[in-house]
Amino acid sequence: MKATFKDIEHPMAHEDATPTVRPNEQHDLLRISTAGSVDDGKSTLIGRLLHECKSIYDDHYKSMINDSKKWNRDGMDYALLLDGLKAEREQGITIDVAYRFFSTPNRHFIVADTPGHEQYTRNMATGASTADLAIILVDASKGLLPQSRLHASIASLLGIKRAVVAVNKMDLVGYKQKYFRDIEQSFRSFAEKLNFTDVRFIPMSALKGDNVVKKSKAMPWYEGTALLPYLESLYIGSDRNLIDLRFPVQYVNRPTADFRGYCGTVESGVIRRGDAIMVLPSGKETKVKSLVTMDGELDYAYPHQAITVCLEDEIDISRGNILVHPGNVPKIDRQVEANVVWMSEEPLDITKKYLLRQNTNEVRAVVSNVKYQIDTNTLHRKESDTLQLNQVGQLSIECFKPLAYDAYEQNRKTGAFILIDPVTYNTVAAGMLLDKQNATSLFSDDGTQEPVANNIYRYNGAVTSSDRQGALGQKASCLWLTGLSGAGKSTVAYALEEELLRQHVHPYVLDGDNVRHGLNRDLGFSPEERRENIRRVAETARLMMDAGLVVICSFISPFKEDREMARKIIGDRFFEVHVDASLETCESRDPKGLYQKARNGEIANFTGVSAPYEAPSNPDLVLNNDRDATLDGAVSRLMDFLKQHKIQV
Amino acid sequence: MIPATETYEMNHLDQLEAEAIYIFREVMAQARKPVMLYSVGKDSSVLVHLARKAFAPAKLPFPLLHIDTGFKFPEMYEFRDKFVKEIGAELIVHQGEEGFKVKANPWDLGTVACCGLLKTGALLESLKQGGYDAAFGGARRDEEKSRAKERVFSFRDTNGQWDPQAQRPELWDLYNGHVRKDESIRVFPLSNWTEMDIWNYIDRESIPIVPMYYAEQRDMVVRGDQLIPFYPGTRLLPNEVPEKVMSRFRTLGCSPCTGAVHSNATTVKEIIQEVSTARQSERITRIIDHDQEGSMEQKKREGYF
Incomplete structure (x- = not known):
């Protein structure tokens, strides 16, 4: 039998001896941060969740009730349980983030109860930085307030992909659907520019318990689940990156x-x-x-x-x-660009040498340029030459030593940093590194060396690659198919292109033979010319990716070194696919009669016969394409792979 | 290619363990002279275990510091000496000079003044004497509402005081351990652990703990709801007589200020079962948490852990 909790006015409803439900140690952990304006009901919601999951001990509950009387609060005030500081209880506001723990039979939860006041936004950011999911509370009777927009922007900026918009206090608006839909509508149009991939809207009353743990009978028009079942079932394992060793x-x-x-x-x-x-x-x-x-x-x-x-x-x-891993390196640069939340009363000072902490690395750095400030209410950019407390903006930063980093979007752990004041040692800003188009590589012994010509400068327009990718709704990527002649690379490449188009992804195939008819018609098959062939193709693929496309490159590309060069040119959305078929199979297929010619000595430097093929030692995917393989099977494996790597946004 | 036989799962305890190890290493790399506060309780046992994991195969690269009020239970001293010897750690025992000079005790001074002298005062004294710029503690956020507010790296001023309204923002796992002369940080690797996690981990890793955590027939003074352990020196109220009670200690502090709970749990597994159904908080038997409004916060502001 489960304890019942009908309403907040019925305290201590769990005297029965039912064991508190706490999961065993095998279950996973979901980190949640809450956000929302003052008085939207954050404390009541968290209190309700804790209470229903039996994570409030009786003695704490009792002292909350006593405190509620002492501070003359109506009924019971969960804030008195959650606001752990005396100043908070006295002023009736949340100043700093508190971490609370509760569990259900399915999952452990850490919830960061964050302050609603604008003044304490930096503490809200502290809570959001480690969260998998943000719950953004909105008071149904007040509509979407600027503070909720600010919190949503910061949560999104910090890379939280999933949000629940809890439209709270539905009891105050008679549980009417219209209020809920209006808020849903205005949040959706606001959040279009943010990077949430999954936003749920749940109408609820934390006070009355509607749609918190159980579906509410008061809102039959709402077809989704209550909050807790959603939190329990949310799948988060896919966030893990098993590819790029850092x-x-x-x-x-x-x-x-x-x-x-x-x-x-x-x-x-x-x-x-x-x-x-x-x-x-x-x-x-x-x-x-x-x-x-x-x-x-x-x-x-x-x-x-x-x-x-x-x-x-x-x-x-x-x-x-x-x-x-040698074939998979992050960017290395002294000049970086980043989105930053400023957290200090002292505004950003471009003459100061801050300490920049990025994972275990610490370097001195100066802000060389404030590119713009973001109005978190409208998400419009505005010009500014500094950032003040709780302001958000984009900066160019010059480090005194090179930084090995990934864009925060790709890797939270190697893309996040803080700035520390060199005198007070206070943490003054939180930053998220960006994919910089012209990040130069330290490694100049490969195809990425500096241009021969002098006096050429890169010119960057206002439209970025991510804008273009966003417009296409996809992530620019490069699938590099390598393998013997006759392994089936081109067949697979073009079939995949068709399938991608069918699924509204914009692809383009760069194929070995085709390229050698035009762009590379001056090149032969010596190792040097093969290398130049690959370099030009990789540069072409890079341009196409800059345009936002998913590029499928189908090239024998027999040398590891050349493929590594391609990877370096193309960057971190380069995926090496080994289309693997035995020489025997390829030779028996011999679609172009080339093996025959090579065996007869009519073609020199033919891979597999008179020139070596170096199979990839650590490819991102191996596509077995021997005789028993089917084309449909190959295409569906590639599609699965691309889905895993979130090709569509 | 990823071989199909490999798994990449980390359960909840694995995650907490890895986080704690990361925190230990961060402090070792950032601080000039760290020390670990060792209070002999179960959380200290877990803390030491995690620190050993962080630096294996090396020995603990910092000493353990026990602030000894002189009021700890005899079983605690016995366990402390055995445990420390077994793991080959360096132990520093510090007794507060001022507190011992005035023979501080909770009966004459009250708990607030007694703790102030024998714990907070002694702690600040020894941190200063040792010149430590970082001190680990086993506090957890689920223990008490002001602890729920504290950072993992908790900055303290030159007098060891905590200012809860001016905490450094602490984003991701980027811990800022920079301090100026005489400032310090207190570090809490167990911040995100709950009492249940501690017990599950003790069970999983077979970590030794003071036997007082297991239930047995003990001499107790039954005073209202409270079970007060009867030891030589326990002050009885008129008409009080100690009796044998099957009981155990849920947390361990000073003998005059720590109560026991009724219990039949004689193994870790039974304790886990008991804790999972408990309706009273862990620290309800700790008198010092309840001696004034915002007790813990006030003590922390003054330099307590």
């Missing part, structure tokens, strides 16, 4: 002369014993000797395990360096 070195552990371990947390990707790794920013390469924990060595480690990595070679590595 292991920031946190602490070097050297207890004895024969042990040197690099302590840190796997922020993304998977690291395995024996993996080739590269240390950034030095670019030195070595191999993983062992992955150490107190409970024994691991074969592999994944996000977000805290481990110690030992390496084969003794190279100079210190805190702030980052271990990556």
